[in-house]
Amino acid sequence: MQAKDLGTRGVLSPIEEENPIVLIQKKLQSLEESGELQRHQQRLQQKTKAAVERPKPVEGLTKTEKVRVFYYDPTFVVQEDIKDHLGQVIHKKGTKINPLETVSLSEDLLFIDGDDLGQKLWAFDRIQKAAASNQKSVISHQKNNKVRLILVKGEPLALSEEWGAPVYFDQGGVLVKKLGIRHIPALVRQASSEEGLERIKEVKNDTSSTQRPSRGDCPPKGSLLRIEEGGV
The missing domain is CATH 1.20.5 (Single alpha-helices involved in coiled-coils or other helix-helix interfaces)
Incomplete structure (x- = not known):
């Protein structure tokens, strides 16, 4: 052409x-x-x-009227073979992995409404007690400090300045949605060995399905997160 x-x-x-x-x-x-x-x-x-x-408040949460305790199972299924830098397969596709069996939760997570004076006082008291038992300062950002404060509403920077310690905010409600928290205040910690042997009241996994296993079906002790809503 x-x-x-x-x-x-x-x-x-x-x-x-x-x-x-x-x-x-x-x-x-x-x-x-x-x-x-x-x-x-x-x-x-x-x-x-x-x-x-003042970040956008997390929507869909209400103040607790009664204490509710349930458990979260972080176990997930590997979707494809995971290999190291040498090409060796570390985890095969279909393998179930629970991060808590390898790495422990170093801090308890305390979720509160930063605009609620009652919840703030309750949280400060919990942190004081945790710090006293850990023989640390009242509030500290050290890794082995037992409580990390996370707001779902309020002003984290102002509260951090008031208390002289880091205060976090659950942006977009990522954590509360992942853990299945519906009411605040809520305390999240790794289940103790004794609790791991008890019958699980409610287990929430990544697909948000609810299972009620028998005593013999309980996951390995310490591999769950214990979530307690209420207590103020």
């Missing part, structure tokens, strides 16, 4: 549209001269600061 120059027919007009980059530069210069650009930047800074100081 060959192309031929058939010449020019009709009237040709030059491109009169302004270069879009130049147009944007002029627009920004105009906004800067009028002060609108600075005002816009200030609004963005204020909005970002407000979101950091």
Whole structure:
């Protein structure tokens, strides 16, 4: 196939549209001269600061009316062979793995509403008792400190400054959804050896299915997370 120059027919007009980059530069210069650009930047800074100081509350949670205890099983099934850097298979597809059988939960997780004074006082008391039993400072971010405070509502930075210790926030409710927490306050800790031998009241796995195994079907001791809602 060959192309031929058939010449020019009709009237040709030059491109009169302004270069879009130049147009944007002029627009920004105009906004800067009028002060609108600075005002816009200030609004963005204020909005970002407000979101950091008071994140969006986790939805769907209510205050506990009675104590509820259940257990979470973190066991998951390997979807494909996992290999090391040498190509050796570490875990075959279909293998069930429970992270708690290898790595223990170093801290208890305490979920509270940071706007509820009663829950804050209760949480502070729990942390004091945990610190006393651990012979550490009242609140510390050390790895072996027994309680990590996580807000589902409120101002984590302000509370952290007030207590002089790290305070976390469950952004988007990722943790409470994963663990099946519906009411707060809630305390999450690794089940003790004795509890691992007891009949499990409720076991929640990654698919959120509920199982009620017999005594002999209980997972290995210490391989569950014990979740207690309430107690204030």
